[in-house]
Amino acid sequence: MLASLTLVEPPQGGAPILPHNVEAEGALLGALMIDNRLIEDIALKLRADHFYEPLHGRIFEQIRRLIDKNMLATPVTLRPIFEADEEMKELGGPAYLAQLTGSAAPIIGAKDFAEQIYDLAQLRALVGVGRSMVERALDTSDEVEPRKQIEEAEAALYRVAEEGGTENGVKSFASAAVEAVKMAEKALKSGGSLSGLTTGIQALNAKTGGMHNSDLMILAGRPGMGKTSLATNIAFNTARRYVEEIAEGVAEGQRTGAPVAFFSLEMSADQLATRILAEQSEISSEALRMGKISQQDFRNLARASAALHDLPLYIDDTPGLTIAALRTRARRLKRQRGIGLIIVDYLQLLTGTGKGGGDQNRVQEISEISRGLKTLAKELHVPVMALSQLSRQVENREDKRPQLSDLRESGSIEQDADIVMFVYREEYYVAMKEPRDGAEDAKSQETYHDWQKHMAEVYGQAEVIVGKQRHGSTGKVKLKFDARITKFSDLADSHYLPEQRG
Structure with missing residues (x-):
C-alpha cells in the first residue's frame, strides 16, 4: 500500500506537502469493493478529485461507474480496466486491488474515512486558493485590479465553503411537508395573509x-x-x-x-x-x-x-x-x-x-x-x-x-x-394631457373640467x-x-x- 500521510513538514527548502491520508483512501476503496452498498452513503458528497492519490481517484470512479450500471465492483471486475494502468503496474499490477480488500475492518469505519478524505480535500483546495491569492497579489503589472482580485478570492473561498452542499439537495416529502406546514402556521399567526x-x-x-x-x-x-x-x-x-x-x-x-x-x-x-x-x-x-x-x-x-x-x-x-x-x-x-x-x-x-x-x-x-x-x-x-x-x-x-x-x-x-x-x-399620464384652462369658449372649458374630474379620480x-x-x-x-x-x-x-x- 502507498505511504500514509496526513500533514508532513516540508523537506528543508522544499514546498510544503499538502494535507492528505493515503491510507484512509486505500481503506475506503477496500471497503467499497467488499460491500458495494456503502457507495450509497458517500457518493453524493465524495468525488474522484477529492482523492489525493490520482490512482485512488481513478479506482473510485470506476467503482462508481460499475455500480451505476448495476454491476459488481470487485477486484475481479475491476482488473481488466487497470491492466494497462502504468501507475498500477508500479505497485505490482491489478493485484494491488486485492491488497486493498485484505481486511474487512474498514467496512465499519467507511463513513469516517470518506469524511476525512473530503475534509482533507477541502484543506488542499483552501491551500490552492491561498497560493493563488498570494501569486496574484504579488503581480504589480498595469492590468492589476485589486478590488476585482478581492472579489474573485471571496468567490473562490465561498466555493470551497459551499462544496458538498449536494447532501442537502434531495429532501424527502416528509421534510418538505414540514416546511410547508411551518409556512402555513406563520401565515395563520400573522392573521391569515402573510407566510x-x-x-x-x-x-x-x-x-x-x-x-x-x-x-x-x-x-x-x-x-x-x-x-x-x-x-x-x-x-x-x-x-x-x-x-x-x-x-x-x-x-x-x-x-x-x-x-x-x-x-x-x-x-x-x-x-x-x-x-x-x-x-x-x-x-x-x-x-x-x-x-x-x-x-x-x-x-x-x-x-x-x-x-x-x-x-x-x-x-x-x-x-x-x-x-x-x-x-x-x-x-x-x-x-x-x-x-x-x-x-x-x-x-x-x-x-x-x-x-x-x-x-x-x-x-x-x-x-x-x-x-x-x-x-x-x-x-x-x-x-x-x-x-x-x-x-x-x-x-x-x-x-x-x-x-x-x-x-x-x-x-x-x-x-x-x-x-x-x-x-x-394613471395620474402620471393624465397630468401630461392637461389642456389649457379653456377660458376662451364653452367647449374648451368643458374639456378642461372633464380633465379636472378625471385627475381628481386618479390623484x-x-x-x-x-x-x-x-x-x-x-x-x-x-x-x-x-x-x-x-x-x-x-x-x-x-x-x-x-x-x-x-
Missing part, C-alpha cells in the same frame, strides 16, 4: 402572501412610475419590522421582517437615505435637498434620523457591478449581517461576464443576469427583488398599463421570475399589477402614493381585483 417577509403594505401582502425565500421577484415599470420608491418603501418596512420583532422577542422562524441589502446601481446611498428620511419625517425630498425646511421640520428630521440609526438596511451603491460581483457581495452580507432580503435597482444596469456588443449579445447577457439572480435567491435562501425597465412600446398604446410582453430585452426575465409586478400610476393613486405569480393568482392591488414624500401605502378602502390563477 413570507412583509412588504409593509397590507394589500400587497394579502395578494402575494409576502416575499418568500428563494423567490425571484421582478418589479417593473416605466420611468416616473415610482418603482424605486416602492422598492425603498419595502426595504425600509421589512428592516423596521425586523427591529420591532427582535424587541418583541419573536422567534426566528416566525419573523416577518429581516435585514435588507439594497444594491443601488442608479442612485447613490445618500439619495436613497434622503428618500427614506423624507418618508419618515414627512418632509418632501425636494425641500430636503434644497434646504427649504423650517426649524420644526429639522427637528422632525433629526428625530427620524435617530430612529433609523440602527436600521438593518445596508446600501451598496457601487456602479457598474457584474452579476458575479453582486453575488459575491451578497454572500458576504449574508454571512456577516444575516440579510434576509436582497433588492437590486435595477436589473439592466448589471453586466454579465460575456464580451462584445450587439442586440443578440445583450439579450444573452440579460438572460445570464436573470438566471444569476434566481440562482442567488436559491443559494442564499432569501427573496431577491430586482427592478426592471419596460420597453417604450407601452407609450404607443392607448391603455398604458404594462404587460409581461413589455419586459425589456429578454423573455428570460419573465421565465426566471416567480413573481412579476408592474407599478402603474394620489397607484396600482401594482401582479402579472405573474407562481404561488397564486394574478390581479391588481390599488395603493395610495404620496409623490411629495415618495411613499406608497394602503388605501383606506384598499382591495385587490383577482383575475385568473397564475
Whole structure:
C-alpha cells in the first residue's frame, strides 16, 4: 500500500506537502469493493478529485461507474480496466486491488474515512486558493485590479465553503411537508395573509402572501412610475419590522421582517437615505435637498434620523457591478449581517461576464443576469427583488398599463421570475394631457373640467399589477402614493381585483 500521510513538514527548502491520508483512501476503496452498498452513503458528497492519490481517484470512479450500471465492483471486475494502468503496474499490477480488500475492518469505519478524505480535500483546495491569492497579489503589472482580485478570492473561498452542499439537495416529502406546514402556521399567526417577509403594505401582502425565500421577484415599470420608491418603501418596512420583532422577542422562524441589502446601481446611498428620511419625517425630498425646511421640520428630521440609526438596511451603491460581483457581495452580507432580503435597482444596469456588443449579445447577457439572480435567491435562501425597465412600446398604446410582453430585452426575465409586478400610476399620464384652462369658449372649458374630474379620480393613486405569480393568482392591488414624500401605502378602502390563477 502507498505511504500514509496526513500533514508532513516540508523537506528543508522544499514546498510544503499538502494535507492528505493515503491510507484512509486505500481503506475506503477496500471497503467499497467488499460491500458495494456503502457507495450509497458517500457518493453524493465524495468525488474522484477529492482523492489525493490520482490512482485512488481513478479506482473510485470506476467503482462508481460499475455500480451505476448495476454491476459488481470487485477486484475481479475491476482488473481488466487497470491492466494497462502504468501507475498500477508500479505497485505490482491489478493485484494491488486485492491488497486493498485484505481486511474487512474498514467496512465499519467507511463513513469516517470518506469524511476525512473530503475534509482533507477541502484543506488542499483552501491551500490552492491561498497560493493563488498570494501569486496574484504579488503581480504589480498595469492590468492589476485589486478590488476585482478581492472579489474573485471571496468567490473562490465561498466555493470551497459551499462544496458538498449536494447532501442537502434531495429532501424527502416528509421534510418538505414540514416546511410547508411551518409556512402555513406563520401565515395563520400573522392573521391569515402573510407566510413570507412583509412588504409593509397590507394589500400587497394579502395578494402575494409576502416575499418568500428563494423567490425571484421582478418589479417593473416605466420611468416616473415610482418603482424605486416602492422598492425603498419595502426595504425600509421589512428592516423596521425586523427591529420591532427582535424587541418583541419573536422567534426566528416566525419573523416577518429581516435585514435588507439594497444594491443601488442608479442612485447613490445618500439619495436613497434622503428618500427614506423624507418618508419618515414627512418632509418632501425636494425641500430636503434644497434646504427649504423650517426649524420644526429639522427637528422632525433629526428625530427620524435617530430612529433609523440602527436600521438593518445596508446600501451598496457601487456602479457598474457584474452579476458575479453582486453575488459575491451578497454572500458576504449574508454571512456577516444575516440579510434576509436582497433588492437590486435595477436589473439592466448589471453586466454579465460575456464580451462584445450587439442586440443578440445583450439579450444573452440579460438572460445570464436573470438566471444569476434566481440562482442567488436559491443559494442564499432569501427573496431577491430586482427592478426592471419596460420597453417604450407601452407609450404607443392607448391603455398604458404594462404587460409581461413589455419586459425589456429578454423573455428570460419573465421565465426566471416567480413573481412579476408592474407599478402603474394613471395620474402620471393624465397630468401630461392637461389642456389649457379653456377660458376662451364653452367647449374648451368643458374639456378642461372633464380633465379636472378625471385627475381628481386618479390623484394620489397607484396600482401594482401582479402579472405573474407562481404561488397564486394574478390581479391588481390599488395603493395610495404620496409623490411629495415618495411613499406608497394602503388605501383606506384598499382591495385587490383577482383575475385568473397564475
